[in-house]
Amino acid sequence: MPSIALPPGQPFxxxxxxxxGQVFRWERSPDGTWLGIVDNHVIRIRQEGTRLRFxxxxxxxxxxxxxxxxxxxxxxxxxxxxxxxxRAIGQCNGLRLVRQLPWECTVSYICSTNxxxxxxxxxxxxxxxxxxxxxxxxxxxxxxxxxxxCISCKGHEGLTICKLGYRQPYVYGTxxxxxxxxxxxxxxxxxxxxxxxxxxxxxxxVGPKAADCILLFAxxxxxxxxxxxxxRRILKEQYLPDLPTxxxxxxxxxxxxxxxxxxxxxxxxxxxxxxxxxxxxx
DNA sequence: GACCAGGAAGAGT
DNA sequence: ACTCTTCATGGT
Numbered sequence: 001m002p003s004i005a006l007p008p009g010q011p012f013x014x015x016x017x018x019x020x021g022q023v024f025r026w027e028r029s030p031d032g033t034w035l036g037i038v039d040n041h042v043i044r045i046r047q048e049g050t051r052l053r054f055x056x057x058x059x060x061x062x063x064x065x066x067x068x069x070x071x072x073x074x075x076x077x078x079x080x081x082x083x084x085x086x087r088a089i090g091q092c093n094g095l096r097l098v099r100q101l102p103w104e105c106t107v108s109y110i111c112s113t114n115x116x117x118x119x120x121x122x123x124x125x126x127x128x129x130x131x132x133x134x135x136x137x138x139x140x141x142x143x144x145x146x147x148x149x150c151i152s153c154k155g156h157e158g159l160t161i162c163k164l165g166y167r168q169p170y171v172y173g174t175x176x177x178x179x180x181x182x183x184x185x186x187x188x189x190x191x192x193x194x195x196x197x198x199x200x201x202x203x204x205x206v207g208p209k210a211a212d213c214i215l216l217f218a219x220x221x222x223x224x225x226x227x228x229x230x231x232r233r234i235l236k237e238q239y240l241p242d243l244p245t246x247x248x249x250x251x252x253x254x255x256x257x258x259x260x261x262x263x264x265x266x267x268x269x270x271x272x273x274x275x276x277x278x279x280x281x282x
Numbered sequence: 283g284a285c286c287a288g289g290a291a292g293a294g295t
Numbered sequence: 296a297c298t299c300t301t302c303a304t305g306g307t
Contacts, residue, residue: 021288113289119305120288165303170290207290228288249289250297277288286307295298 002059004068006050011072013094014047020095020278022217024108024121025128025145037128038065039101040144042137056137067096079265079272084238088272088279095278097217097271102185103178104145105218110170110205112213126162127151127171148175170205177203193221208254216270225261225269227254230280239264 006012018026018034026036033046041061045054054062063069080086104124111123124145131150132143151159156172164171178184188196193215200211212226227235227249235257236243243253265272 109288110290112287114287114302115289115304116287116306118287122305163304166290166301167303205290209289213288226288229286230288248299252297284307287305289302291300291302293298293300295296 001053001055003054004052004059004062006052006068008050009073010068011094012047012052012066012068012096013092014045014052016092016095016278017066017098020092020274021117022274023098023100024117024124025104037135037142037144040133040135042135042142044138065099067099070096072096075268075271079268079275081264081266085265085272085275088275091279092275095275097220097222097274099220100218101145102188102214102218103148103181106174106178106200106203106206106210106214107145107151107171109210109213110174110203111164111167113167113205113207113210123162123164127159130158130162148178148181151175167205173204174206189219193223196221197224208251212258212270216273222268222270223262225258225265225273227257228277230277231273232257234276234280235260 014034015028018036019028023036025038026034028034031046033044036043038057041057043054043056043062045052045062052062076089080089107127108120108124112120128143128145131146131153133146135142135144152172152175156169159168159172162168188199191199196215196219197208197211200206200214201208206214209226209228212224215221215224216226232243232249236245240257240260243257261269261272
């Protein structure tokens with residue numbers, strides 16, 4: 001089994017990284033081995049101290065997916081600007097943002113609205129089972145995440161068994177809009193954060209929160225700061241006590257929070273968001 | 283059964 | 296440009 005030696009001074013925690021809620025198609029077995037489907041790879045990976053043992057994809061793919069090329073300590077010290085984020089960083093030692101595939105990430109966060117993580121995971125799994133390509137690995141069957149044309153091929157009723165609820169027409173509509181994933185991806189990647197955000201929000205089912213998640217998790221726009229109910233709660237408790245409690249989050253409040261986060265944490269505020277989110281339960 | 287979950291669209295104003 | 300309502304599903 002191939003392995004990667006993590007260099008000293010380059011913190012990485014597989015459990016923090018895959019367990020923090022940024023990805024939906026990874027599962028941890030009791031012995032600590034994670035199994036995930038990324039693109040057309042069925043990856044099995046475990047961490048033994050400062051060594052990663054893996055199967056199912058080339059080493060370079062693993063390094064890139066887990067952002068092992070990023071020098072984490074300077075990045076963290078750039079956001080480590082107050083006691084609250086300091087504690088979150090301490091609690092989530094070795095958490096890294098991964099580089100998700102844009103199309104899968106987009107559909108995932110369309111499916112995420114007003115839902116909890118287990119439900120989102122189930123929807124993504126159903127989409128793959130229904131429309132993805134079969135992969136055999138280790139005597140088991142898995143499915144890739146489907147291309148847009150595969151999702152839309154049977155009309156929007158074909159999606160019903162995936163139990164997307166009111167998100168079904170959004171996934172269908174967006175699949176019809178993004179016919180050419182490669183050029184779509186290239187177009188978004190080329191744009192700076194604010195422009196890319198506007199472009200993504202043209203897609204059905206993609207609002208401010210989903211757009212920010214897609215930009216942060218799939219396009220490495222690290223100045224994106226997704227605001228969900230948890231982040232809003234944390235910011236109200238720890239930073240902005242005058243935020244309204246339970247009224248629906250308006251565009252103006254969302255933008256105020258984004259602006260605050262950028263000023264408080266800097267150009268890597270998206271990483272701060274993920275540390276705060278991951279530490280929310282602790 | 284009420285309430286919540288990594289919100290967004292559409293109508294009405 | 297703001298406010299209000301509705302949306303489908305599963306877990307607690």
